[in-house]
Amino acid sequence: MNRSFLARNPSVLIFLAVLGLFTLAVTFASEGLGMGLISTSFVKTLGKTLTLALIAVAMDLVWGYAGILSLGHFAFFGLGGYMIGMWLMYERTRQIVVESMANAAIPPTDQEIVDAIGTQIFGVVGSSDFPAIWAFADSLAIQLILVVAVPGVLALVFGWLAFRSRVTGVYLSILTQAMTLALSLYLFQNDSGLRGNNGLSGLQNIPHLDQVPQSVLSVWFFWASALALALGYVFAAWVVSGKFGSVIRGIRDNEARVRFLGYSVEGYKLFLFTVTAMIAGIAGALYYPQAGIVNPAEIAPIASIYLAVWVAIGGRGRLYGAVIGAVFVSLVSTWFTGGQAPDVNLGFYTISWVDWWTILLGLSFVAVTLFAPKGISGIFDIWTGRRSPQRHGADLGPDPGSLREKEAEE
């Protein structure tokens, strides 16, 4: 069955091959394991980009296929980052505390160590006690489970409330924006227990791997990101390949009709919303150790809107479109906002791309929406000859579904 799945979806094989070649190329060009053609920080940028591609695949599932325009998936991404960040920060601090206390005349008790860790981590927000949510921070296994469990449960509860009340379309988008904004504002508070606006930092230092230089670690994380993207992509392709894919595309195009076929639309939406939130959590857990810091600003509403823009520019309703959009836009964005793009001097005014990039992005989003609704990946259609029904001209018959002028001419 698996072979027929790949045979029926050649784009999956092509995608995996391209991703594999890209991973090899980056490995050989890296500072840590290769010839040093690209810097460690750029390897990290590429690794982060792959995790962004993974959350874009999740977004494409929920928006491009099922038509749920969620503008809150970066909340799940951020939560995934926080969950892994808690363990990274706790364990790393514990290591340092234990080392520094090792020379003390009297060996420290366990409680003293925990207190010292608390002072180290929470001193910045004027506290030294561990909040209840840090109860499992000493266990990597539990925090890894929480990476998927916390976004999953949040999405399940939020989605159950929203979908059960049949909130759809733009109202659902607004609700998801409200959710991510509320979460971000809550985390900004010092007493939220996650260090307020300082966030969790030093995440690039992986505990017990001090002897491994960052140049090598960055390649390891790059591999992990590539593997996660590959697995996420195959999973998403499998989900949309069968009848499930048919049903969710049906929900996107005509929700009421799917209901009258006997499918509980709410159940499908809830399933998809929750699963994609978990994927977003995994992506976040891989992103933030490469970024080094996670703070509440990461889950501000604008981040989730960017996500929608990537998917729209790349091409909704096909998985490689989401990947292309996320990779292309985020890399170009890095180039423009990193000060590498040359400023344009108009004589009377100098266009500085750091400021003007968002305007350029906004314009290209509008342009894509108006002139190329299939996004960048629409290019592949010309090549493969894939086409969707051409429906132009006025209705010939009395009903909206009737044959249209241009069709009739064929």
Added chain:
Amino acid sequence: MTTLLEVSGVSVSFDGFKAINNLSFEIGPAELRAIIGPNGAGKTTFMDIITGKTKPDAGTVLWGELSRPLLKMTEAQIAREGVGRKFQKPTVFEDQTVQENLLMALKKDRGPFAVLFWRPSQDDLDRVETLAAEIGLAAELTRKAGELSHGQKQWLEIGMLLAQEPRLLLVDEPAAGMTPAEREHTTELLVEAAKTRAVVVVEHDMEFIRRLDCRVTVLHEGSVLAEGSLDHVTANQEVIDVYLGR
């Protein structure tokens, strides 16, 4: 005679307008019934109530041998109970192939997890092919539904209904936009379907109803005006006044 569906004393009003007024209706497990009535008589609202789209203000709708109340179920649950509906305008999934449309309609477990792991067996594919042949779309299986003509979409939707294997078929103006030959085919299909299940047809076209040769219910201002054979109801003076005379 046992009844499959029993609607009794149902009323619903929209902003003070009584769309359905104390309507009662019943149909047996293998029966063909036509519903006629002038515009605004409540024909579509009647179907909306049975399929769960509209909740009535009063009355009961009982279903099946166990007389279970339909009003407490969601649209999807009612559809799973065996109520299939064809809309006035053809609503098929235009971005998907004819085969995908039919596979989606096939009577199978509808739960998300079951559907996720479901893959069509050879039997299912054969069944879809048989259905497609029945509705004259055997050659169009891999085409996208959006590319079909209006009449073909009507057929596809009828095929999807048959694939659902419903116990009660609600059909809203099936012959709209069809050629005379297609109408004849539709008549045959509906008569054939009514041998094993209940079929309710809403139609304006008297000639079409005459060919169906079944009991007719005349709706007017949200309640039943007359019921009986076509000749019986067309002889009724009230029916002539409100409907035929216009």
